[in-house]
Amino acid sequence: MRKIEPFLALLLAAAMITAAVTAPWLRFVLTIALAKGIAVIGILLLLRAGQVSFGHALYIAFGAYTVAFLAPRYGDAVVLLLLAAVGAGLLGLVIGLFVTRYRQIFFGMLNLAMSMVFYSLLEKLYHYTKGSDGIRVEIMPIAGQTLDRVAYEWWIFGIAMGLAFVLGFLIRLYLSSPMGEALAGIKTRETRLEFMGVPARGVLLAAYVMSAMLGGIGGAIIAMTSRHVTPLLSYWTSSGELVFIAILGGAGGVLGPFLGAAAYELVRIYAAASFADAWQMILGAVLLLVILFAPGGLWGMAARVMKGRAQ
Amino acid sequence: MSDVLLQATGLRLAFGGVKAADGIDLGVMKGEFLAIIGPNGAGKTTFINMSTGYLRPNAGEITYEGSRITGLSPRAIVKRGIARSFQLPQLFAEHTVEQNIALAVASRDGIWSPLTPLLRPGYRDEARDLLDRFGLSAIAHARADALNEGARKLADIAMAVALKPRLLLMDEPTSGVAASEKMGVVETLARVLRDAQVTAVFVEHDMDVVERFADRVAVWSQGRIAALGPPQQVLSDPAVQRDVIGIERHA
Numbered sequence: 001m002r003k004i005e006p007f008l009a010l011l012l013a014a015a016m017i018t019a020a021v022t023a024p025w026l027r028f029v030l031t032i033a034l035a036k037g038i039a040v041i042g043i044l045l046l047l048r049a050g051q052v053s054f055g056h057a058l059y060i061a062f063g064a065y066t067v068a069f070l071a072p073r074y075g076d077a078v079v080l081l082l083l084a085a086v087g088a089g090l091l092g093l094v095i096g097l098f099v100t101r102y103r104q105i106f107f108g109m110l111n112l113a114m115s116m117v118f119y120s121l122l123e124k125l126y127h128y129t130k131g132s133d134g135i136r137v138e139i140m141p142i143a144g145q146t147l148d149r150v151a152y153e154w155w156i157f158g159i160a161m162g163l164a165f166v167l168g169f170l171i172r173l174y175l176s177s178p179m180g181e182a183l184a185g186i187k188t189r190e191t192r193l194e195f196m197g198v199p200a201r202g203v204l205l206a207a208y209v210m211s212a213m214l215g216g217i218g219g220a221i222i223a224m225t226s227r228h229v230t231p232l233l234s235y236w237t238s239s240g241e242l243v244f245i246a247i248l249g250g251a252g253g254v255l256g257p258f259l260g261a262a263a264y265e266l267v268r269i270y271a272a273a274s275f276a277d278a279w280q281m282i283l284g285a286v287l288l289l290v291i292l293f294a295p296g297g298l299w300g301m302a303a304r305v306m307k308g309r310a311q
Numbered sequence: 312m313s314d315v316l317l318q319a320t321g322l323r324l325a326f327g328g329v330k331a332a333d334g335i336d337l338g339v340m341k342g343e344f345l346a347i348i349g350p351n352g353a354g355k356t357t358f359i360n361m362s363t364g365y366l367r368p369n370a371g372e373i374t375y376e377g378s379r380i381t382g383l384s385p386r387a388i389v390k391r392g393i394a395r396s397f398q399l400p401q402l403f404a405e406h407t408v409e410q411n412i413a414l415a416v417a418s419r420d421g422i423w424s425p426l427t428p429l430l431r432p433g434y435r436d437e438a439r440d441l442l443d444r445f446g447l448s449a450i451a452h453a454r455a456d457a458l459n460e461g462a463r464k465l466a467d468i469a470m471a472v473a474l475k476p477r478l479l480l481m482d483e484p485t486s487g488v489a490a491s492e493k494m495g496v497v498e499t500l501a502r503v504l505r506d507a508q509v510t511a512v513f514v515e516h517d518m519d520v521v522e523r524f525a526d527r528v529a530v531w532s533q534g535r536i537a538a539l540g541p542p543q544q545v546l547s548d549p550a551v552q553r554d555v556i557g558i559e560r561h562a
Contacts, residue, residue, distance in 0.1 A: 176430075177425050177429060178422035179424065181406065182414060
């Protein structure tokens with residue numbers, strides 16, 4: 001399955017591009033899906049260590065507000081993406097030094113608490129953040145090129161797709177490296193790692209910082225796409241959404257988060273359009289079905305189908 | 312230069328009213344296989360836990376190659392050349408046996424390489440060599456949580472050996488191993504450790520194993536060393552036979 005993962009990634013990318021070309025309104029939805037997929041890779045990293053963060057929307061919001069605050073001064077998408085990634089990484093390092101001392105429910109809830117503190121700051125510091133009104137993000141140059149709206153949206157879609165490939169590839173390498181395998185060791189035998197001379201907390205902290213950077217990048221893309229940021233990006237339901245997507249997509253490979261994010265956004269859009277008052281119920285039902293009948297998520301289902309065909 | 316590799320002096324540790332170590336004085340000589348025997352609750356595992364940094368004694372000190380290691384973390388102690396295996400094997404359950412061993416091999420380099428695979432030729436070859444020496448090659452690709460107890464024990468010890476220690480402390484390496492496999496497991500183990508010139512301390516309940524493989528035996532009783540010497544001498548001591556071996560046979 002691991003061998004055909006790149007092929008499946010190309011197939012998914014081709015499907016997304018085709019959908020974006022044939023139905024231009026889907027370009028927005030799919031760009032958001034790619035951004036969330038990138039952030040959910042960070043959730044996948046922590047799941048690999050057996051830890052669930054219920055507060056990673058904090059880093060999405062941080063990346064989004066980095067774009068909103070700095071766009072007027074450093075108004076280039078490439079520069080802002082870099083700043084969002086580095087800023088979120090530094091924030092992740094500071095918070096990670098504290099939260100990686102804890103495991104399981106304590107880890108999850110401390111992350112939730114951090115994201116809600118950030119949410120409150122965004123709400124209350126109205127003078128800077130415009131509170132729940134949020135901040136509008138103007139179309140910005142990309143690599144020095146000023147673009148019209150349609151070209152700009154295509155470029156952001158392309159950048160999101162490119163980043164999804166590059167980051168997915170790098171995380172895939174990382175997960176099969178000694179560092180990534182040690183991360184998985186935290187889930188089953190953390191004590192053993194210490195008796196092998198490996199600092200388990202350091203391994204988790206490194207993964208946490210990476211996950212924060214991925215969240216920051218995802219948030220920056222969301223800000224550039226939706227062009228409006230609000231404190232809701234950091235609200236606990238947004239963090240839950242990331243965990244939802246991780247479960248829906250499956251944690252077995254880096255393609256899972258993108259499958260999950262695309263499915264989530266599409267189900268949400270179509271369910272909201274068809275059943276305006278019941279779309280959350282439909283999403284909930286989808287998640288229940290996945291948990292009951294496909295515990296490995298969409299990626300696990302794909303793996304099973306491929307395995308069946310190979311036999 | 313002293314032949315003592317590990318020296319424990321006046322070790323004391325109590326859990327509430329229970330004295331798990333009550334003045335332990337013991338020197339482990341370079342190259343020897345030292346067996347620790349004694350009834351359950353005598354403090355044998357506590358000694359291993361103190362020597363490997365998992366527990367800190369209330370009093371006394373442990374030196375290794377002349378340097379004090381009391382109170383150091385397990386990580387710091389591993390880096391000095393002391394490894395351990397566990398009574399309940401501590402394998403990474405979702406990894407294959409080969410990955411478990413390779414991760415132990417890689418840990419010697421600090422595992423901080425994020426973009427090169429764990430099963431790269433260097434680590435994989437060394438892991439396969441260890442698997443071969445421990446007779447585990449046939450189950451190299453089996454998940455650790457699918458192994459029988461004997462294989463789990465050997466894999467657990469192989470992980471400790473992969474760290475290239477100069478001193479290996481093993482907590483009941485044959486417990487849970489089928490009686491018919493026990494001698495084979497210990498033969499394998501002894502051969503690998505002698506080849507690698509590893510000094511070994513092992514907690515053991517099987518007196519046949521002790522008699523056959525130990526150079527010296529330390530008898531633990533209520534947190535103290537009740538007897539210490541060559542197996543023939545210690546195991547034939549009437550007091551040891553009455554107070555320890557009698558209990559061991561019924562343990």
